Amino acid sequence: MTNPDPKAGGPVGSPAAAAPMRVLEKQIYRGPNIYGYEPMIRFQLDLGALEQFPSNTLPGFTDRLVALLPSLQAHGCCYRAPGGFIRRLRDGTWLGHVAEHVALDLQTLAGTRVTYGKTRSVKGQPGVYNVLYSYKEERVGLLAGVVALRLVQSLLPPELQGIQGLARLLPEEAARLDLDSPFDFQAELGELRRLVRKFALGPTTQSLVSEAERRGIPYLRLDDQSLVQLGYGKYQQQVRASITSKTPHIATSTASDKDLTKRLLDRAGLPVPQGVVVQTAEDAVAAARRLRGPVVTKPLDGNHGRGSR
Structure with missing residues (x-):
């Protein structure tokens, strides 16, 4: 669940030449997978210059993080006891690992409790990590990753701030979140809670x-x-x-x-046509342009070709 402990000592590298963090890719596992038995989200994170700055080299970082998320004190991490993750922070751990724990904690605070995650370096790519964490509701899990990275970034010195590729993780249902705006913890936690309420089971x-x-x-x-x-x-x-x-x-x-059937077949690995559900003629024209080429319109619920154009 953790990265190896970094060597003790101060930061190396020059903040003046800081390269920002970058989200390189994402993948959603909706069932058992090579990382675990439960659904998980994986995003690949390039720490850039922050590879040279584990948590124990960032003055005040751990205290400010715990002040925002005191519930992190319950995370056992590799020590499997409350306070274990805080110990890792104070000893020094990389920020991909921090983002993993924050994404888990945010989901729990929003109302969907999850606890399992892991962060591993990518072989042959120094500074690049696979960050993995479990989720109960996919869109909440994706947004938790976005908010976690924004939160971590907000606690860094100004010369080390900056993150690219966040839009890769942002679910459509949270499109009103402005990724260019300053981080607002309460507002973004509130957006997570809104998604939990919107997609709660009956x-x-x-x-x-x-x-x-x-x-x-x-x-x-x-x-x-x-x-x-x-x-x-x-x-x-x-x-x-x-x-x-x-x-x-x-x-x-x-x-x-038709839309649900297509999604279920796609999840099973079967080939399905590209398509999108639209509500208006204007949306249909815009979708046809994005799909490029001949398209067919069909009613969402119908059979025998009735209503197809």
Whole structure:
């Protein structure tokens, strides 16, 4: 879950020639993966000049971070005991590892508790790290990564601030967050909480998911409403509120929703056509231009080609 301890001592390198942090890529794992059994987000972070500045070389960094997020004191990190992560901060750890813990803590503060993460250096690329952390709601997890990086950056000396590529992580549902504006902790935590409320499961579905968690049954949310998969592979079952896949209702309603069907097939690795759901003629024209080439319009819920153009 952690990087090796940096060597003790002051910073090396020149802040005047500071290269900013950069988010190079992202990947979303929606089930078991090579890093763990639960859904995770991975983003690749190039620390730039900050590779030469572990946390113990940044005066006041740890104290300011803990003042903003006192709940970080509960993180055990590699010591597996409360206070372990704070010990790592004071001994010195790199900022990709810090962003991992902050992204986890922000999700918990927003109302979706998660605890598992890890940060590993990328072989052959000095200063580049794979930052991984678990999530309950994908869009909340992505935004937590954005806010975590902005928070970490805001605590750095001015000459070391700067981050590129954040838009790679920003979910569409949080587009109103201005990445060029100064960091506002309460406002950005509030945006995370707004997304949690917007995509919260209904009471019936949530009670089933909570019981599945209690029994150690993994689950995946499959749409923005209440379609949830319990278990993996041949053992999986689906529920939508109180309806289960033991009846044909879920399969029928899913097949009637072209966008949901396409997303589920895409997640399974099957080829699907490019497309987008639009509400107005103007949106349809703009989407057609982005897709480039002949396009077909279809009703979201229909069959036998009725309504297709």
